[in-house]
Amino acid sequence: MIEAIGLTKRYGNTVAVRNLSFTVKPGKVTGFLGPNGAGKSTTMRMALGLDNPTSGEVRIDGEKYRDLKYPLRKIGALVDPKWVHPNRSARAHLAWMARSNGIPGRRIDEVLDTVGLNSVAGKNVGGFSLGMSQRLGIAGALLGDPEILMFDEPVNGLDPEGILWIRTLMHRLADEGRTVFVSSHLLSEMALTATELVVIGRGELISQCSTTEFVARASDNSVRVRGPHLPQLRRLLAGTGARIDDFSDDAGAALIVSGMDSERIGEAAAANGLVLHELSPQRGSLEQAFMQLTGDSVQYQSDLDGNAPDRVLATGNN
Incomplete structure (x- = not known):
């Protein structure tokens, strides 16, 4: 488990x-989401003692x-894939990491095989x-067979x-309880x-919840309805505020009904003898939810002519 507790990082006047x-539970x-400049990489670096x-x-x-x-037996991390010395071989790099944490040499071949770099x-x-x-x-993150991966x-x-x-x-690692x-x-x-x-903006927590809940919270409650009695259904639902x-x-033709769930629509149609061929809740996307809930946390937005930077780094850190 990873726990961030009241974490703050200042660089001069910049927070x-x-x-x-x-x-973060097993x-x-x-x-870990947020606009550029939100503080994601800085947070990860602090978790690993790099900052x-x-x-x-x-x-x-x-x-x-x-x-x-x-530490490599407890938490494995990929932060910067290019930090390795360029004149070392992949095997030598992993061997150095293994020796530093008392990891058996046989583990090197295992992780090289896992990531497809044996050749x-x-x-x-x-x-x-x-x-x-x-x-x-x-491969380096997996080397110590850690319980936690970042x-x-x-x-x-x-x-x-x-x-x-x-x-x-990543799904397999989580299924193993990591x-x-x-x-x-x-x-x-x-x-x-x-x-x-975990969603942050300008270094502050915006939301921590399931992906499904995050999308549902930001999405309109809408339902797609098809059937032979759409004009009658429209008149029926018009008085509900939907x-x-x-x-x-x-x-073919359909109605998109927002602000009323599928159960209520189906019950209203049945009570009035209206046949429905489709009653499908419409789920928003993670991208739509993210843009809606983090919009105020983006320092730079593009203008209509495309002349301004769009979601560029607000600080040097993301």
Whole structure:
């Protein structure tokens, strides 16, 4: 489990993280979301002891990172895939990490096989592509077989096959009862990967809840209705205060009813003898919910002519 408790980080006059508290529990993939400049990477760096908080703390299963005797056995992390010395081979890099934490050498081949780098294990990492570097970083995170894993933008540089692979890997790790905490700007991918979310903006907590709850909270309650009596249904529902919009596609005409759930619509239609062929709740997307709930936390917005920066870094940290 990861616990952030009243976490604050200042860089001069800039507050990157402000009184941030949240908990990441085992057995789930928890997504860490926020606009650029929200403080995600800074928070992760403080969790790993790479940056010192101005106040507050992060606990890793109840301990600070610096107090862990063999940290790689407790928490594995991918923060910067390019930090490896370019003249080291992938195997040598992992061997150095293993020796520093008393990890058996046989584990090196196991993680190289897991991330698909066995064939290039003897090559210098300076020649690796970003995708290969990401895989090596993930191998390093897995090396100590830790209970807790933290990934900062793990799908950067991966092709679609690689993205599917890392998604499947994170689900498997969570299913094994591990704590999995992952940040990403790819909201469509997070919708498929994360069951829980921690969402921040300008260094402060906006929401911590399930992905389903986050989307539902920000989405209109709308239902798509089809049937042979749409004009009558429109008149019937008009007096309820619901918003009713016309919709048409290859399947034919429909009504989109907002502000009234499918049960109430179905009951009203049945009570008035109106036949329905479709009654489908419409679920919003994670991207729509994210834009709605974090809009006030974005420092820069694009203008209508596209001349202003769109969601650029508000500080040097994201």
